[in-house]
Amino acid sequence: xxxxxxxxxxxxxxxxxxxxxxxxxxxxxxxxxxxxxxxxxxxxxxxxxxxxxxxxxxxxxxxxxxxxxxxxxxxxxxxxxxxxxxxxxxxxxxxxxxxxxxxxxxxxxxxxxxxxxxxxxxxxxxxxxxxxxxxxxxxxxxxxxxxxxxxxxxxxxxxxxxxx
Amino acid sequence: xxxxxxxxxxxxxxxxxxxxxxxxxxxxxxxxxxxxxxxxxxxxxxxxxxxxxxxxxxxxxxxxxxxxxxxxxxxxxxxxxxxxxxxxxxxxxxxxxxxxxxxxxxxxxxxxxxxxxxxxxxxxxxxxxxxxxxxxxxxxxxxxxxxxxxxxxxxxxxxxxxxxxxxxxxxxxxxxxxxxxxxxxxxxxxxxxxxxxxxxxxxxxxxxxxxxxxxxxxxxxxxxxxxxxxxxxxxxxxxxxxxxxxxxxxxxxxxxxxxxxx
Numbered sequence: 001x002x003x004x005x006x007x008x009x010x011x012x013x014x015x016x017x018x019x020x021x022x023x024x025x026x027x028x029x030x031x032x033x034x035x036x037x038x039x040x041x042x043x044x045x046x047x048x049x050x051x052x053x054x055x056x057x058x059x060x061x062x063x064x065x066x067x068x069x070x071x072x073x074x075x076x077x078x079x080x081x082x083x084x085x086x087x088x089x090x091x092x093x094x095x096x097x098x099x100x101x102x103x104x105x106x107x108x109x110x111x112x113x114x115x116x117x118x119x120x121x122x123x124x125x126x127x128x129x130x131x132x133x134x135x136x137x138x139x140x141x142x143x144x145x146x147x148x149x150x151x152x153x154x155x156x157x158x159x160x161x162x163x164x
Numbered sequence: 165x166x167x168x169x170x171x172x173x174x175x176x177x178x179x180x181x182x183x184x185x186x187x188x189x190x191x192x193x194x195x196x197x198x199x200x201x202x203x204x205x206x207x208x209x210x211x212x213x214x215x216x217x218x219x220x221x222x223x224x225x226x227x228x229x230x231x232x233x234x235x236x237x238x239x240x241x242x243x244x245x246x247x248x249x250x251x252x253x254x255x256x257x258x259x260x261x262x263x264x265x266x267x268x269x270x271x272x273x274x275x276x277x278x279x280x281x282x283x284x285x286x287x288x289x290x291x292x293x294x295x296x297x298x299x300x301x302x303x304x305x306x307x308x309x310x311x312x313x314x315x316x317x318x319x320x321x322x323x324x325x326x327x328x329x330x331x332x333x334x335x336x337x338x339x340x341x342x343x344x345x346x347x348x349x350x351x352x353x354x355x356x357x358x359x360x361x362x363x364x365x366x367x368x369x370x371x372x373x374x375x376x377x378x379x380x381x382x383x384x385x386x387x388x389x390x391x392x393x394x395x396x397x398x399x400x401x402x403x404x405x406x407x408x409x410x411x412x413x414x415x416x417x418x419x420x421x422x423x424x425x426x
Contacts, residue, residue, distance in 0.1 A: 007229035015224045025222055036232040093219075100216045119217060124180045139180065140171025143206055150209045153216055 006049055007036055013120045014053055020116055022061060023101050031060045051126050058113060058130075103153035111145035118142055168192055168199045173206055322348075322380040323406055325390060325398060332373040333357075334393060340365045341387040348380040381406075 011032060018028035035057045044052055104112060110131055117127045128135040168176075168189055175181050176189050193200050261269040327336070338349055349367050351358060352375030361368040369377065381388040381400050388400040400406045 003232075004229040007232065008227045011227035012224040016221060019222060019224075020217060020220045023220070029225055033231055036229070040232060096219050100219050103216070115213070116217075118178070119214070124175065124178070137171065139173075139175035139178070140169070142178070143170045143174035146174075146206070146209050146213050149216075150212050153212070 002046075003040065006039075006046070010050055010053060011036065014057055017054065017116050017120050018057055018061065020104075020119075021058075021112065023097075027061075027064065031057055031064065034060055051122075051130050054117065054120075054122075055130050099153065103149050103155075106152040107145055107148055111141065111148070114138070114142055115145050115149070167196060168202075170202065170206070173199065173203050177203070177207060177210065321383050323383065323388075323400060325379040325381070327377040327379070327392070329375070330372050330377055330392070333370075334372050334377075335391075336369040336372070336377055336379070337391040337394075338367040338379055338381070339389045339391070340381070340385045349377065350380075351375060351377045353377075 014032045014035065015028050018031050019025055022028055022031075035053050038056055039049065039053060042052065107115070110133070113131050114127055114133075117130065122130075124138040125135050127133075128138050133141060172181070172185075172189060173193075176186060176193075181189060193203055258269065261267050262273060264270060327334075330336075336349065349360070349369055351369065351372050353372045355371075355373060357371040357373060359370040361370075379390055381390075384402075385400065386402045389396055390398040398406055
C-alpha cells in the first residue's frame with residue numbers, strides 16, 4: 001500500500017467532505033488526519049481504502065460530536081454567532097454559509113452522507129456499502145435528498161431558523 | 165412504455181446506468197415530455213445543490229503524509245519501532261555515561277562490580293591502599309626476641325613496622341635494594357647505649373632497650389629485608405607484598421604475607 005500516494009490523492013477529498021459535513025475546518029483537518037493515522041495500521045487492497053477512510057471518518061465525526069463540548073456545532077451544522085463585527089462582505093458570506101448549513105442540517109444524517117459522498121465522486125455501489133442501503137435504491141435516495149435540500153434551502157428566513 | 169422512475173433518471177444523470185439501460189432511458193426521454201421534464205427538474209436541482217455546497221468549501225490544507233506518520237509514532241501505532249528506538253537511545257546514553265570518568269553511573273559500577281579500583285593513568289599518583297592488617301598478630305614464636313605484636317601498615321608510600329618493647333640490646337638492620345629513597349628507622353629509646361650505622365642501602369641500629377622502634381620501608385624499593393638480631397623477620401618484595409619470614413629456621417609453611425594492593 002503506497003501510503004504517501006494515497007494520502008496525497010485522497011486527503012483533499014476527505015477534508016472537503018468532512019469540512020462540509022461538520023462545518024468546522026479544524027475538526028475536519030483533525031479527523032482526516034486521525035483517519036489516515038489509523039490507516040497506517042491497516043493492510044487493505046487499494047480499492048478498499050477510500051470507502052474505509054470515509055467510513056472511519058464518519059465514525060470519528062459521530063464520536064467527536066457525542067463527546068465534544070462542540071457538539072452543537074458539529075451536529076447542527078449551523079454557523080455560530082460571531083461576537084466580532086465582520087465586514088459586510090464577510091457578513092454576507094457568513095449568512096450564505098449559514099443558509100446552506102441550515103438546509104443541510106434538515107436532512108437525515110444518512111441523506112447528508114449520501115449527497116456528500118456523491119459529491120466526492122463515490123459510485124453508487126460504494127455509497128450503498130458505506131451508508132448501508134441497497135445499491136438499487138441509491139439513485140432514488142439521492143434524488144429525494146436533493147429535492148429536500150433545495151426545498152429547505154429556498155425556504156424564506158432559513159438562515160435565521162437554523163437549530164440552536 | 166411506462167415512465168422512467170425518479171431514481172433511474174438520477175442514476176442516468178450520474179452516469180450510473182449500464183450501457184443497455186442508458187440507451188433505453190435515452191430513447192424514452194427523447195419521446196416522453198413528462199420524463200424529460202423530470203430530468204430537467206432533477207438536473208436543475210442538482211445544479212442548485214452543488215452550487216450551494218461549493219459555498220461551504222475552504223482551501224484544503226497541504227496534504228502532508230508525514231503528519232500522520234508522526235502522529236502514528238507519538239500515539240503508538242508503531243509501538244515496536246518506538247520501543248526499539250527508546251531502548252537504543254537508553255543504551256547509548258548509558259554507555260556514554262559509563263565511559264566518563266567520575267560520572268555517577270561509573271562510580272556506581274565501580275563500587276558494585278569492581279573489587280579493585282581501576283589503575284590510574286600514567287603520571288597520576290597512585291592511591292595508597294593500606295596493607296590489610298591481620299586481625300590477630302603472628303604467633304609469639306614468629307616474633308623477634310622480646311618484641312610484642314607487630315602490625316605492618318602502609319601510608320604515605322611507605323610500609324611501616326613498629327617493634328614494641330624490643331629486648332635489651334636488640335640489633336635491627338634494614339637492607340634495601342633498588343630503593344628510591346632511604347629506609348627510615350626511628351626509636352623512642354633516647355639512652356646513650358643506642359648506636360646506629362648507615363651505609364648504602366643499609367641501616368643498622370644497636371642497643372635499643374625500651375620503647376618502640378619504627379621502621380619505614382619505601383614502597384618503591386624492589387626488595388627490603390628487616391633483620392632483628394641477625395635473623396630475617398620481614399621481607400618486602402615489589403609485587404609480592406611484605407612477608408613474615410623469620411626466624412628462617414622455623415618459617416617453612418608458616419609464613420604470613422601482607423600483600424600491598426596498588
